[in-house]
Amino acid sequence: MGKNSKKQPQRNVKIQNKHNLIPEKQELKEKVDQLLKLSTSISQPTIIKKALDNHCELSSLIDKIKNLELQKSISDNGEGSRCTPEKLESFSKWLKANGAIFDGSSIAEFPGYDLGLKADIDIPYASLFIAVPRKLMMTVEGAKKTMLKKYVEKDQLLKNMPNVTLAIYLLVEKFKENSFYKPYIDILPKSYPTILYFSKEELEVLKGSPTLEVALRQIRSVARQYAYFHTLFSNNDDSVSRLLKPHFTYQEYCWAVSTVMTRQNMIPSDNGETKVSALIPLWDLCNHTNGMISTDYNPALNRSECLALRDFKKDEQLFIFYGPRTNAEFFIHNGFIPNNNEYDSYFVRLGISKCDPLRDKRTILLKKLDLENTQEFKLSKGENPINGKLLAFLRIFNMNEGQLDHWIKSNKPGDLEYIECALDVSLEKKSWTFLQTRLKLLLATYQTSLEQDKILLNESKLSHNTQLAINMRASEKEIIWWTLNWLEQHVRQ
Template sequence: MGRNSKKQMDRTVKLRNKHNLHSDKQELKESVEHLLKLSSSIPQPTIITKALDNHNEIAILLDKIKNLELNKSNPDNGESSVRNSPEKLSLFSNWLKANGAVFDGCSIAEFPGYDLGLKADIDIPYGSLFIAVPKKLMLTLEAAKKSILKKFIERDQLLKNMPNVALAIYLLVEKFKENSFYKPYIDILPKTYPTVLYFSKQELNELKGSPTLEVALRQIRSTARQYAYFHTIFSSTDDNVSRLLKAHFTYEEYCWAVSTVMTRQNFIPSDDNETKVAALIPLWDLCNHTNGMISTDFNPELSRSECLALTDFKKGEQLFIFYGPRTNAEFFIHNGFIPSGNVYDSYPIKLGISKCDPLKEKRILLLRKLGLENTQEFKLRIGENPIDGKLLAFLRIFNMSQDQLDHWVESNRSGDLEFIECALDVSLEKKSWCFLQTRLKLMLATYQTTLEEDKKLLEENKSSSNTVLAVKMRASEKEIIWNTLNWLEQHVQQ
């Protein structure tokens, strides 16, 4: 081949690559525009089939976007697998200590089933301080407002109204800027998370029949909409933030930032102590959850978060903290795990008075006397008493005859309807219990599997970790339903 021919071929290849790059950029731009419209089209929340159809369209579009974004630069440089390396953990520990963090008597370690956590290097008695993290080490919304994001946050309504989103964008700024103060912390953060943002369509389908599915779809749709919104801004604006992020901002990176904030954020007092601000707290966020009580507080005099031992910990044991009274669904959506033996778990059930009910107005009038709405979500609780007073009153009012409604509307003791000992007609009580029984059995029928089948799947443990998590979620819901059904059966037979 002649020299001129080779030069001509090189020019042809360069032109073709340039054309392909321009074509990919245009295709990405159009796909993001489509995603913004699609994710902003919110289906009726009660029609789960429409929400699933919307999600499937979004998922197909996101797969296309992720493929188009594969060539965007990533600062990990192939180091994703060494998050837990001794070198990175040593740099992180040294950074913490150099900036005033206290964690004498404990160290960072790996624990089966937990990834990283904190290990007691000595016996740590109940109530003793085992870690303290100064505010200057935290990524906070206040720090974001003092960074290059200052003007962006001031003018952008989304960032103003959603501090968790602002914190996610700030995390990305710190990840991609040169010489970030927070680099030792960011380097030891997980590269992916077990949140629903990382679930495949097949894994999400395991939640069919579960009320948690709608919440998961809403979370994914909201994240997709935010990504499309920010992508449009960063790719079309020439301010400091956009110049930094446009080369790196991808859907995968945004999912990572959102998941980091969702699973790890806490709230601390603002500088003026007037309000609470969202914060990522290095070291503290390595503590895993257990049942107990809140043992973390902010010390304003020393300007640091302090964590006390919620029980006696022996040398070599993992140090746990209590994340707060959350349901399994809240842990599943926001933390990516489901704790065992969660005494705060509950199952949502939505009840309402039919518009066609001829006694609708009287039922609503009596409900109003008790501070209840004509359509309301209640919680079935785990444990010996699954039905609270508000749900009990609603069931009774829902099933009353006209005479019974007239009596209780006129009564000055309508609040008694919230107590199980309230003297009522036996037939009304049985009708109320049977109504809820029927409703719960219909709910169980919407699931694709039985509780026994779920337990068998969990024992076999042959599925992906996300699938196992989804099965645990739906199984915990069914356990509450069955617990309530058994409780109702006892009362129906009385």
């Protein structure tokens, strides 16, 4: 008894020490399980208040997970600045050694832009200033030639979502030894101004904005993907799981997803039959400006080529045009909002009530114009902010039975899409007034006015993300007010 009683406490101490870390790992597993269930159990709520409540619950879980993973994230991200001369020099040498062309330009820092490309000489319009060979790109097809091959071929999430495949591929290359892409990964941003890095308070600045619903859906989707992959890698012992298990955190996954969201481009597949997602080193350092698409893929030389979209003088920053996107698309996918975006638009959802006694006749006429009972319509800050489809929907929505019967029988229902279409004055006024009322109601859902937003944007104490969210909602209000002023003129006629 005496012998046993002396050893028993020592055995208990050993057991306790042995399991010291297990409660933390167990807690992380439980939180990830909860996150997976919460993000997949029900679809994203359509009522924004419920969606926000759901996000608060998700956000609370994510914060706990990030705290549990904090030490791991610190050890993985403690690599210093991406802009050191050594990293930039290594990146430039890597590019040139593998056939990239950027003669007459160099990588530089620009206020408000971080890294970009600087013209070292005058670069005339339409001249080639960047060429990136395919072997330097990270593509979904490239992922299939690595240890990810079986995952990409068998995992349904990776098979169906190429952008997710690219994000996991990026993490594999980040953490494996002697990655070919290390010089590129070293100069990527350590974090991004995308919605994945917004706090709850910063997101709530978007209350009233239709962009908030899109943002919440995106965050929910990424949370679900993270929880899925965390569980997958934790429960497996293949080469990919062994590599990523020690490093895979919510922060790391957000970084990889944001890198892909802000930088991916589409290039032809190896066989040229389809398009594949790709990260294109060097080219993705170019920042956006208004203009035209000046990048294309040269299949003969198997490289991406970019031409100057205008004349650039020596020491100027070299810009490219990212494409005709709305401010909301830039905000969600790129983490910024361009100035004077001529392609910006605001989408308003309109629908025919199921209780409308004339619903069936309205539906018949809508179908003649390839319109749905419920549909989103685009408003823009152009000479005619209302397009033909929206104009036709407004007229059909406000028609009486006799007018519906007339246009159902007409062999020219497409005339309803033209503002010059001869219609009863009362119907026209009713249509304009209906949209006016709807737009004013939409303005009322915002927490602030456009004037208040402009004042707030001049305050220097706001976080970058808060300023970005205010700018987003302000740009939406500008389109609504533009349309309201246009409608006011037509109602008076």
